[in-house]
Amino acid sequence: MSAETTAVVEQDALSAPDAATLRKVMGHFCTGVAVIAAHDGERPLGFACQSVVSVSLDPPYISFCPAKTSTSWPLLREAGELCINILAHDQKDVCSTFAVSGGDKFATVDWSPAGNGAPALGGALARIEATVELEHDAGDHTIVLARITDLTADADGRPLLFFKGGFGGFSE
Structure with a gap:
């Protein structure tokens, strides 16, 4: 690496945003x-997650990112x-129930087995059945890639949204 390239890399490392600034700015992206x-x-x-994204139509993949501190994710992975x-x-x-560690998160939630046996929550806007295929290390989170095997949606529903640290809905 040249001295010029090394200087740019060092400058970028010094100008990286702190976690609070990153959280504040990224909070402007509604999920x-x-x-x-x-x-x-x-x-x-189960656990609550806001980092869910469609990855590919062919083959059908979805991705999400559990925190490495999650006590639920290792059990779901298994x-x-x-x-x-x-x-x-x-x-x-429901989100609040699944956003905390420990306890029986399903005790007060209506659910039934999806086609693959995983819990399908009553009242959910959509359900996506998937099989875990790959994981990738990503700092304090893990990127999970799962192959979609079945899915369904409620065409008349509205989503729960997360924006700037709070919850809300979508108005037309």
């Missing part, structure tokens, strides 16, 4: 909210078969 769920054969498992539940505008309480 949907989902619950990633699986069943390990004994109990349902199960392998997932149901990504896209929350509706009136499911903020």
Whole structure:
């Protein structure tokens, strides 16, 4: 690497934003909210997630990014078969339930097994069944790539949205 290139790399490292600034600025990007769920054969498992994105139509892939501190993700990874539940505008309480660690998150939530056995949440705007295929290290998170095996949506619903640290809905 040339001295000029090294200087640019060092300057970029010094000008990297701090976590608070990054969170504040990225908070201006509105996202949907989902619950990633699986069943390990004994109990349902899940966590709230806002980093869900469609990746490919052919083959059909979806991606999401659990935090490395997640205690739920290793259990869901082991199960392998997932149901990504896209929350509706009136499911903020469901999001809050799945945003915390521990406890029986499914005790107060209506759910039934999806076709792949993973929990499909009642009232969800859409459900995407998928199989975990790949993971990639990404700083304090993991990028998960899953192959979509089935999906369904409620054409009349509205999404739960996350924006600037708060929840809201979509008005037409």
